[in-house]
Amino acid sequence: MESSKWKLGISPINWVNEDVLELGDHYTCEQLLHDFEKLGFKGTENCRKFPKDPQVLKATLAAKGIQLTSEWKGVLFSDPDYREQEMDAYRRHAEFLSEMGCKHIVTCELGGSIIGDPRRAQGETEVIPLTDRQWGHMVEGLNRAGEICKERGMKLVYHYHIGTVVEKPEEIDRLMRSSDPELVYLLFDTGHAVYGGADPLALLSEYAGRIPYVHLKDVRGSVLERVKRSYIPFQQSVIEGVFTVPGDGAIDFKPIIGKLQEIGYDGWMIIEAEQDPSVAEPNQYAEKCLRYLSSI
Numbered sequence: 001m002e003s004s005k006w007k008l009g010i011s012p013i014n015w016v017n018e019d020v021l022e023l024g025d026h027y028t029c030e031q032l033l034h035d036f037e038k039l040g041f042k043g044t045e046n047c048r049k050f051p052k053d054p055q056v057l058k059a060t061l062a063a064k065g066i067q068l069t070s071e072w073k074g075v076l077f078s079d080p081d082y083r084e085q086e087m088d089a090y091r092r093h094a095e096f097l098s099e100m101g102c103k104h105i106v107t108c109e110l111g112g113s114i115i116g117d118p119r120r121a122q123g124e125t126e127v128i129p130l131t132d133r134q135w136g137h138m139v140e141g142l143n144r145a146g147e148i149c150k151e152r153g154m155k156l157v158y159h160y161h162i163g164t165v166v167e168k169p170e171e172i173d174r175l176m177r178s179s180d181p182e183l184v185y186l187l188f189d190t191g192h193a194v195y196g197g198a199d200p201l202a203l204l205s206e207y208a209g210r211i212p213y214v215h216l217k218d219v220r221g222s223v224l225e226r227v228k229r230s231y232i233p234f235q236q237s238v239i240e241g242v243f244t245v246p247g248d249g250a251i252d253f254k255p256i257i258g259k260l261q262e263i264g265y266d267g268w269m270i271i272e273a274e275q276d277p278s279v280a281e282p283n284q285y286a287e288k289c290l291r292y293l294s295s296i
Helices: 029-039 054-062 081-098 130-153 170-180 190-195 201-204 219-228 234-239 254-262 282-295
Strands: 007-010 073-075 104-109 157-159 184-189 214-216 268-271
Touching: 007 282, 029 054, 054 081, 073 081, 073 130, 073 170, 081 104, 081 130, 104 201, 130 157, 130 170, 130 184, 184 190, 184 201, 184 282, 190 201, 190 214, 201 214, 201 254, 219 234
Parallel strands: 007 268, 073 104, 104 157, 157 184, 184 214, 214 268
Antiparallel strands: none
């Protein structure tokens, strides 16, 4: 694989976690961008350590030759009582990312989840599945949000995610069947696919035409087995090291990269790990990942 032909980015979450805030909280924006530049990455997602002002952020990233590719947006479309305020928030988010030159908005429904549903108490460990009516509200909201993206020349990419109502293969399939293919696309995340019980290669093959954005993440098989056997919740599984970079876990990325080549994929591929940086030094793991990807 010639890296010059691929748009490889790196996620700040390898350094600074967004779900488990104590992991990597000591890192600064300057440290992150120094490391990204040193590793040779030209793209990254937004981070809680980055400047909030778009002009300041744009200048800060440009100084390092780095493009912002997207930013996570959790939504509560499944609850119609929140619909209009959620749409207003999504519109502001889209305007910000559009100003930053992003073409994709990473989007995830948080209703019933254990990682951000504002109606639930902290420490919840069980996902509450959506009713059919709530599912319909969610899809309607996603389609409307997809229109907001389309008006700005952007795409909504849905992030199926552990600890939410769309994490299993059948839930991903239902979302793809019930949403508008011209408005709702799929973020292909290898790690969350395996964690949720999906075959990532099969998922990629099934929805290749609706995948414009990729997260490359690996899983440690023995940790995943223990996490599932012991019903360990998502946040704790991250602390215990269920995720790692490609080349350090159980996923064979060779056929996945081959399939991406076969379909002519030319979008961003963001390397993620979501692990404790005090245990897995981010620079060393990023370098290991780059060597692995180059080898295949």
